[in-house]
Amino acid sequence: MIPQAFDYSAPQSLEEALGLLASGDRKILAGGMSLIPMMKLRLAAPAEVVDLGRIAGLDGITEAGGFVHIGAMATHHTVETSPAVRASCPLLAETASHIGDVQVRNMGTLGGSIAHADPAADYPAALLALEAEIRVVSAHSDRTVNAADFFLDAFTTALEPGEIVLEVRLPVEQSSEGYGYEKVAHPASGFAVVGVAVRITREHGRIIMARIGVTGMGPHAFRARAAERLLEEGAAPERAAAVVGEGEEANSDLYASADYRRHLARIHARRALAVALSRAS
Amino acid sequence: MKRKISLRINGKPYTDEVEPRLLLIHYLREVAGLTGPHIGCETSICGACTVMLQGRAVKSCTMFAVQADGREIVTIEGLAANGALDPVQQAFWNEHGLQCGFCTPGMIMATKQLLQDNPSPTDLEIRHGLEGNLCRCTGYQHIVNAVKAAAGKAGA
Structure with missing residues (x-):
């Protein structure tokens, strides 16, 4: 269960990461809960892994303009326990609590999970019901994709090469919902x-x-x-x-x-x- | 290409050159010489390799050692202080919360996490909190008893 050898980079900024992802056989490492098992089974063997874990500020959760903004690197544990998510998007917090086990929730991330798009992942159901918007960026683009247009097939999303999920925006649920x-x-x-x-x-x-x-x-x-x-x-x-x-x-x-x-x-x-x-x- | 990593394990500094593909569990066992965390399934199911990373329980078979650069790790070896067992270790001893003992280091680290998040869990919450750890002897009842005993101590 040892992955094929690869080069590793740990960019310190989003710009640096996007620059790296603009070319080459590079794979993004977020929480690693899907990528690392796939690499161990050698279902994935990227030439280089770009670890987003060193970039500050990608995991923040804020509420503004009637939306909850969740940074892609927020862990499932963070989503599950965040007071803002629990108050404003309780469906997402509840869904996060169903993912894997506590160790997996401590490492796995919202952005990583949806970008991987496992057909049996929990988040997509909630993101569709919540009519989430997914902000994706690359070195030369910045666009928003509706959840309904994001999940295209098994392990296939609307992400283009070089793009990463930056954040998920969710309309604040009405308390009557x-x-x-x-x-x-x-x-x-x-x-x-x-x-x-x-x-x-x-x-x-x-x-x-x-x-x-x-x-x-x-x-x-x-x-x-x-x-x-x-x-x-x-x-x-x-x-x-x-x-x-x-x-x-x-x-x-x-x-x-x-x-x-x-x-x-x-x-x-x-x-x-x-x-x-x-x-x- | 090897990369230099520096991290703290059980309060002690370590610096090593590692291949990026080296898994944290292999680093802990074969480079740092800490064989407390076990390799069970190597597929992030069984939890025998559970350690604390920045105070949260993680499965060290599903993480690269390079990801731990600059971070703080606690393994089962780091729990006992000055020869006295940690209250969770003592509770597993008292309640005989093990049979063969292979899953025990992971069970204890997961219990540390569980009690940190929820100091007085119900039976159901204990079983839910330990769902990421498998005991192939199926000795779950005594494990649950041990967690309850540890929770009682922590609360006292």
Whole structure:
């Protein structure tokens, strides 16, 4: 379990890092919770690793202009325990608490996880439900990508070569909103066999806004838009949950077949909706 | 190309030239000579290699030694002070929180983290807090008892 030899650089500034990433066979090291296992298995063998861990200020969490800004290098532990995230984006804090184990949460980062885009990662479900915006920069560009346009396929995102995730912006959740994240954790790895994140707003007893993000079921996380629409049109949660995953490709492996994954997505959408409804005022 | 790293382990300074691909666990065991942290699965599942990095528990098999340059590490060897066991070590001893003992260094470091974050955990919180550590003897009940005993001591 020893990775292939590589060169290592630990830039001290973002500019220096972006300059390095502009060319060559270089891979970004954030928390390393996905990259290092892949390098040990030699599924990844970059010529050079660029460690972002020495750059100050990439892990800050601030709230401004109705958004919570989370630096890409914030660890899952930081996201889980940050008072600002817990108060303003509790769905994300709750989702972070489901990732791996405490040692993994101490090292793994928000930016690293989403850039890696494991189909069974927890964050994408919440980022979709929260309609997050992801700021990505390179040596000569600075753009914002909606979460719905970011996760393209298994381990594939909208990131272009040379780009890194700089921060994730999340609209501050209204205190009247309800939220929930329900997950089937793989018993060995803790990854989401299926995970469903839900956010809803109710007015006069009626759901007026519903957002549902599903991870684990298919090659990439997706919004269950048909179910969202049904809820906003007044359908019962059970009826809306029953269409989650319709028309979406589902993964199949030794642990869970495609049909079973789709079934789990519906069951857990129903459960997450029940939790969200109980929390919505 | 080798790189020079300087770090503190259990309060003592270390400076070495290492290959970037050297994992922290291999550095600790083979270069620094600290064989307390164990290599179990080497896939970041089992937690036997758990050490404290800047005061937080991490799996040293899933980190390069170069990432620890300039940082502070505590291994199981760093817990006992002046020949007296740390309260968590003592609780594992008293409650016999081990069978073969292979997972114990990691269990104790993870327990340090757990009690630091939550000084009086419930049984469920203990099991959740130690989910990153596997005991292949399946001796979890006594481990949970040991954590409870340690929490009682820390609170007293």
